[in-house]
Amino acid sequence: MSLSRGAYASSGVDIDLKSIFISSLVRELKYRRSVNGPVIATGHFTAAVTFGKHLLTLSTDGVGSKLLIARKMNKWDTVGIDCVAMNVNDTICIGAEPIALVDYVATPSLEPEMGAELGRGLNRGARAANVTVVGGEVAVLGHMMNELDLSASCLGFLERRKVITGRSIKAGDEIIGVASSGLHSNGFTLVRMILSEKSIPLDEKFQSGKSLGNVLLTPTTIYVRPVLRCISHGGITGMANITGGGMRNILRLNEKVLFSITDLPRPQRIFAFLSENGGIPDSEMFQTFNMGIGFVIVARKGHGDEAVRCLRKHRLKADIIGQVEKGHGVALQEYGIHYDRY
Amino acid sequence: MSLSRGAYASSGVDIDLKSIFISSLVRELKYRRSVNGPVIATGHFTAAVTFGKHLLTLSTDGVGSKLLIARKMNKWDTVGIDCVAMNVNDTICIGAEPIALVDYVATPSLEPEMGAELGRGLNRGARAANVTVVGGEVAVLGHMMNELDLSASCLGFLERRKVITGRSIKAGDEIIGVASSGLHSNGFTLVRMILSEKSIPLDEKFQSGKSLGNVLLTPTTIYVRPVLRCISHGGITGMANITGGGMRNILRLNEKVLFSITDLPRPQRIFAFLSENGGIPDSEMFQTFNMGIGFVIVARKGHGDEAVRCLRKHRLKADIIGQVEKGHGVALQEYGIHYDRY
Numbered sequence: 001m002s003l004s005r006g007a008y009a010s011s012g013v014d015i016d017l018k019s020i021f022i023s024s025l026v027r028e029l030k031y032r033r034s035v036n037g038p039v040i041a042t043g044h045f046t047a048a049v050t051f052g053k054h055l056l057t058l059s060t061d062g063v064g065s066k067l068l069i070a071r072k073m074n075k076w077d078t079v080g081i082d083c084v085a086m087n088v089n090d091t092i093c094i095g096a097e098p099i100a101l102v103d104y105v106a107t108p109s110l111e112p113e114m115g116a117e118l119g120r121g122l123n124r125g126a127r128a129a130n131v132t133v134v135g136g137e138v139a140v141l142g143h144m145m146n147e148l149d150l151s152a153s154c155l156g157f158l159e160r161r162k163v164i165t166g167r168s169i170k171a172g173d174e175i176i177g178v179a180s181s182g183l184h185s186n187g188f189t190l191v192r193m194i195l196s197e198k199s200i201p202l203d204e205k206f207q208s209g210k211s212l213g214n215v216l217l218t219p220t221t222i223y224v225r226p227v228l229r230c231i232s233h234g235g236i237t238g239m240a241n242i243t244g245g246g247m248r249n250i251l252r253l254n255e256k257v258l259f260s261i262t263d264l265p266r267p268q269r270i271f272a273f274l275s276e277n278g279g280i281p282d283s284e285m286f287q288t289f290n291m292g293i294g295f296v297i298v299a300r301k302g303h304g305d306e307a308v309r310c311l312r313k314h315r316l317k318a319d320i321i322g323q324v325e326k327g328h329g330v331a332l333q334e335y336g337i338h339y340d341r342y
Numbered sequence: 343m344s345l346s347r348g349a350y351a352s353s354g355v356d357i358d359l360k361s362i363f364i365s366s367l368v369r370e371l372k373y374r375r376s377v378n379g380p381v382i383a384t385g386h387f388t389a390a391v392t393f394g395k396h397l398l399t400l401s402t403d404g405v406g407s408k409l410l411i412a413r414k415m416n417k418w419d420t421v422g423i424d425c426v427a428m429n430v431n432d433t434i435c436i437g438a439e440p441i442a443l444v445d446y447v448a449t450p451s452l453e454p455e456m457g458a459e460l461g462r463g464l465n466r467g468a469r470a471a472n473v474t475v476v477g478g479e480v481a482v483l484g485h486m487m488n489e490l491d492l493s494a495s496c497l498g499f500l501e502r503r504k505v506i507t508g509r510s511i512k513a514g515d516e517i518i519g520v521a522s523s524g525l526h527s528n529g530f531t532l533v534r535m536i537l538s539e540k541s542i543p544l545d546e547k548f549q550s551g552k553s554l555g556n557v558l559l560t561p562t563t564i565y566v567r568p569v570l571r572c573i574s575h576g577g578i579t580g581m582a583n584i585t586g587g588g589m590r591n592i593l594r595l596n597e598k599v600l601f602s603i604t605d606l607p608r609p610q611r612i613f614a615f616l617s618e619n620g621g622i623p624d625s626e627m628f629q630t631f632n633m634g635i636g637f638v639i640v641a642r643k644g645h646g647d648e649a650v651r652c653l654r655k656h657r658l659k660a661d662i663i664g665q666v667e668k669g670h671g672v673a674l675q676e677y678g679i680h681y682d683r684y
Contacts, residue, residue: 014452014482017454018452018480018482020452020454020457021452021453021454021456021457021480022457022462022480023457024454024457024458024461025447025457025458025460025464025478025480026461026478027458027461028458028460028461028462028464028465029464029465029468029475030465031394031465031468031474031475032473032474033441033442033472033473033568036441036474037441037474038474038476046477047442047444047476047477048476049350049441049474049476049497051441056398056441056442056497058442058443058444058476058477058495058497059444059477060444060445060446060477060478060479060495061479062446062448062479062481063486064481064483065486068485068486094607097397099375099378099391100375100378100380100391100398100400101400102387102389102400102401102495103401103402104402104404104446104493104495105367106404106448106493110356110359110360110362110363112359112362112363112366113365113366114363115362115364115365115366115367116366116367116369116370118367118370119366119367119369119370119371120370121372122367122371123371123372126371126373127373128583130375131375132373132374132375132378132379132380132391133371133373134380134389134390134391134400135388135389135401135402136362136367136368136402137402137404137493138363138367138378139404139491139493140356140531140646141406141408141489141491142531143407143410143488143489143534144407144409144410144487144488144490144491145486145487145488145489145491146484146486146488146490147483147485147487149448149481149483149486149487149491151446151448151479151481151493151494153400153402153444153446155391155398155400155497156659157393172561175573176587185460189482189484191512192485216609218420245548273580294631310631317591319345
């Protein structure tokens with residue numbers, strides 16, 4: 001649930017209105033089971049309920065308007081990867097292992113060849129995340145939709161005593177940034193507004209012979225296997241999936257410390273391209289897009305290097321990008337940006 | 343996943359095309375986790391994976407085009423009940439108890455007052471089903487949608503040894519029909535086609551001073567508490583949630599027996615109203631709508647009466663409506679209808 005503001009509002013996603021809508025809805029949700037109660041609910045990256053000595057996690061997310069790029073490119077075999085990624089990357093944020101996923105396709109009409117392409121992407125995502133797609137639903141909603149929407153929900157689990165919520169994060173902890181593959185699946189309403197205003201075609205050659213459309217469709221990185229492997233070594237105090245809301249997402253881990261980011265790697269070219277063409281200031285770029293960092297891991301002082309080594313061994317680009325200090329918020333020191341609420 | 347044909351196809355939901363789409367998608371889903379593998383996957387009412395001595399279930403479903411009636415009535419506080427109901431009534435079909443639910447709202451724009459109304463319905467559904475709504479997602483998809491879509495996914499559990507799949511159903515078993523509250527949340531594309539063709543307004547008085555629109559919006563019955571209570575007495579061999587596909591849904595329990603339905607109660611007036619105004623034959627009515635029976639329970643010979651008594655004690659209308667015989671399919675004897683595939 002992104003809370004970025006500014007140009008994004010003018011692109012059609014009014015984030016203030018969205019947070020009001022969500023609060024109004026969530027405020028009504030008073031009923032709680034007396035057993036298997038929620039220990040982590042709305043606000044973190046995944047919800048979790050107790051189940052004996054385990055926690056079970058349940059999360060849901062969709063591909064969003066990246067699907068409109070898939071439509072224009074008539075390429076449907078990667079959005080399934082994004083769909084799995086959005087869910088499993090949330091699941092692992094508390095240290096949980098994804099087990100099973102159900103997909104939900106809502107579509108104005110049925111194009112059978114799309115079914116196979118969507119399935120192929122879901123399957124590639126499932127393999128990468130070690131999760132089984134156990135079921136799903138296809139809803140044909142001719143009068144309600146103009147374009148196919150793809151979302152999913154993911155079940156995960158972990159031992160209760162191993163949960164990592166971010167609450168124990170303290171000054172001195174080290175902040176690790178793990179590279180994204182590009183835009184992942186957020187900010188596409190703004191992307192489309194920029195491309196439309198500047199009349200930039202998707203078949204424009206962008207880099208390494210790839211068209212802009214294909215660069216935009218680059219599947220979201222799935223962090224599951226390396227992250228679960230590396231956190232098993234211990235010393236990890238928090239994890240954040242950098243989705244809508246960008247770097248603001250880190251605030252969901254702990255509001256009583258300052259996440260001081262001092263060494264951001266240079267974002268991929270696509271981000272500068274969007275910023276320049278859209279005239280989007282850094283403060284908005286960093287709260288709308290992942291800017292090259294798709295996942296953030298916080299480690300106890302002295303554990304950062306080991307985690308970085310482990311992540312790199314699993315072929316992820318990872319670096320220590322800052323440290324936790326006394327204070328509040330997320331500070332991007334090189335950019336003079338300070339976010340103080342999610 | 344309804345498989346009704348005929349008039350329903352002309353209303354915009356081509357069920358043959360839908361089954362091709364689904365098969366194309368599912369065929370690609372080859373990846374399976376080596377642990378926590380699925381024991382029940384696509385085809386039954388809910389998917390389930392192993393988790394120690396338990397099974398965990400995961401299912402997903404939405405309210406569908408019933409939402410277009412909510413829009414016309416500008417009444418959004420009951421569709422949340424439908425949304426919970428569609429999911430939890432699937433969950434209990436294998437004997438599982440729903441624990442947690444996440445909702446997914448995809449909307450073209452944000453109307454904050456709708457957030458509260460949707461939440462109110464979800465909360466009422468959660469209370470009825472004894473499930474916690476632990477999280478959710480709101481996706482603002484301006485260019486993709488014309489109308490808000492509401493769906494959810496539900497996590498449930500049961501002891502592995504207690505699973506009820508329908509596989510042990512055999513000739514002699516008794517078939518119990520449990521009353522629906524009306525249309526529940528299926529067949530609304532056809533409903534809307536009929537109303538539109540006959541120019542029938544939703545504010546037309548229908549019965550007991552209630553408008554047609556309000557009768558159509560009657561929330562789906564939530565069967566969780568009574569059904570879980572009553573199956574704990576034993577003797578239950580299968581359960582079917584009667585949704586899209588109507589009585590054909592029973593075929594999902596067991597394809598090697600004949601479900602012989604001999605004593606159907608008279609369906610609520612709304613069904614005759616739709617059948618008459620749409621000129622819809624019985625064979626199509628029974629495979630599109632629940633026709634008054636929202637849930638079917640199969641019990642071992644001699645256990646039916648006890649189950650009926652138990653369900654009635656919990657204020658559900660329930661009756662023995664037939665029995666299992668040698669053969670194949672679902673036969674509605676009074677109507678001369680025989681369905682032989684789902």
